[in-house]
Amino acid sequence: MYLDNSATTQVSKEVFEEMKPYFMEEFGNPSTLYKYGRESKKALDLARQRVADALNAKPEEIIFTSGGSESDNMALKGIAFKYLNQGKHIITTEIEHPAIKDTLKFLEGFDFKVTYLPVYENGIIKVEDLEEAITDDTILITIMHGNNEIGTIQPIEEIGKIAREKGIIFHTDAVQTFGKIEVDVEKLNVDLLSLSSHKINGPKGVGAIYIKKGVRLIPLIHGGGQEKGIRSGTENVPGIVGFGKACELAANQLEEHQEKLSSIRDELIDKVLSTIPEAHVNGDMENRLPNLVNFRFKAIEGESLILLLDAKDYQASTGSACSSNKLEASPVLTALGLDPVDVHGSLRISLAPESDKFDVDEFVDTVAQSVSRLREMSPLWNQDLDYDGVMCKKHGDDCRMC
Numbered sequence: 001m002y003l004d005n006s007a008t009t010q011v012s013k014e015v016f017e018e019m020k021p022y023f024m025e026e027f028g029n030p031s032t033l034y035k036y037g038r039e040s041k042k043a044l045d046l047a048r049q050r051v052a053d054a055l056n057a058k059p060e061e062i063i064f065t066s067g068g069s070e071s072d073n074m075a076l077k078g079i080a081f082k083y084l085n086q087g088k089h090i091i092t093t094e095i096e097h098p099a100i101k102d103t104l105k106f107l108e109g110f111d112f113k114v115t116y117l118p119v120y121e122n123g124i125i126k127v128e129d130l131e132e133a134i135t136d137d138t139i140l141i142t143i144m145h146g147n148n149e150i151g152t153i154q155p156i157e158e159i160g161k162i163a164r165e166k167g168i169i170f171h172t173d174a175v176q177t178f179g180k181i182e183v184d185v186e187k188l189n190v191d192l193l194s195l196s197s198h199k200i201n202g203p204k205g206v207g208a209i210y211i212k213k214g215v216r217l218i219p220l221i222h223g224g225g226q227e228k229g230i231r232s233g234t235e236n237v238p239g240i241v242g243f244g245k246a247c248e249l250a251a252n253q254l255e256e257h258q259e260k261l262s263s264i265r266d267e268l269i270d271k272v273l274s275t276i277p278e279a280h281v282n283g284d285m286e287n288r289l290p291n292l293v294n295f296r297f298k299a300i301e302g303e304s305l306i307l308l309l310d311a312k313d314y315q316a317s318t319g320s321a322c323s324s325n326k327l328e329a330s331p332v333l334t335a336l337g338l339d340p341v342d343v344h345g346s347l348r349i350s351l352a353p354e355s356d357k358f359d360v361d362e363f364v365d366t367v368a369q370s371v372s373r374l375r376e377m378s379p380l381w382n383q384d385l386d387y388d389g390v391m392c393k394k395h396g397d398d399c400r401m402c
């Protein structure tokens with residue numbers, strides 16, 4: 001049972017079927033004038049229309065990229081280098097995706113100053129903090145819509161209003177919210193918005209950035225002038241076609257999926273909290289993605305839990321895929337102000353529409369057994385064990401756990 005849909009999703013059958021002709025039959029370069037090229041161009045236009053429709057944007061405001069990371073890089077570097085003569089201050093949060101965080105670190109090397117807003121225990125910024133952080137030098141605000149590790153949703157609409165009033169460009173990374181909750185660029189008051197295809201049952205290596213009409217930026221990739229000169233390079237036609245289809249499907253089924261996912265999520269939360277002692281949910285209980293929950297179990301290592309669950313054929317993660325192979329504490333959970341010990345015992349479950357086939361009771365039983373097995377071995381849990389001395393008081397001389 002695959003429970004890591006925030007890391008990536010399976011390409012849906014409809015998406016795959018839509019892509020197929022563009023590998024062999026319709027292989028033309030969209031920039032050419034003859035029939036093959038025109039067919040590819042038509043396919044790009046349709047995909048662009050589908051992405052735009054799903055966002056309530058205009059097709060000319062959609063630029064295709066290689067994915068969420070590129071869109072984030074394009075927004076931040078593109079705006080920073082365009083407006084550096086007007087100011088060098090950027091505002092963000094402490095819990096952004098590495099594609100934002102590391103890009104901002106890179107910009108700090110070019111003398112940009114970055115303010116990282118705190119998110120407090122619920123994982124959400126305070127709008128007052130943002131208002132206080134704005135200076136005459138602020139050129140860009142970048143705040144993610146839904147968090148990929150804990151699923152909390154930021155007040156983007158309100159942030160956007162403030163940015164508009166102050167005349168500051170506002171970008172949001174909507175990779176996790178798109179296809180899960182309504183993402184309407186008009187309502188959200190955003191200037192730039194990042195999307196990725198493989199988080200919504202589309203293919204990997206493709207995504208888009210919404211750039212509001214009139215907003216200008218410096219391109220990252222120079223060359224043949226594709227995508228209005230903002231993103232050169234021959235377009236990934238099959239990928240874009242698949243992404244367009246995935247957007248159409250996601251938009252058509254948004255409400256149905258939202259209801260289904262949040263009801264499984266709530267059942268999961270209820271069962272875990274009522275059967276496992278010292279279990280908590282990380283982040284706000286109300287403002288969260290319908291498909292994602294991040295639990296915290298006292299006195300265990302999340303990585304060990306993942307391996308035990310994997311042995312029972314459940315694929316989940318401790319946090320984001322990007323940091324799960326580094327054994328450092330999650331910066332997102334650390335930003336919630338949790339005890340460093342508690343930060344390690346996390347389990348992220350991210351559902352997909354097809355998750356209704358999954359038996360929540362059976363899963364929670366497995367988690368409960370795994371957690372208690374790990375706690376039996378945990379020096380932080382079992383107070384009977386004396387770890388200062390050489391000998392284990394509970395198991396005696398031949399204890400092999402201690």
Ligand SMILES: *Cc1c(COP(=O)(O)O)cnc(C)c1O
Binds near residue numbers: 066072144146196207
């Ligand atoms: C997955 C993800 C990205 C990166 O998208 P890619 O298409 O994998 O580059 C960016 N931001 C968030 C919030 C994500 O979850």
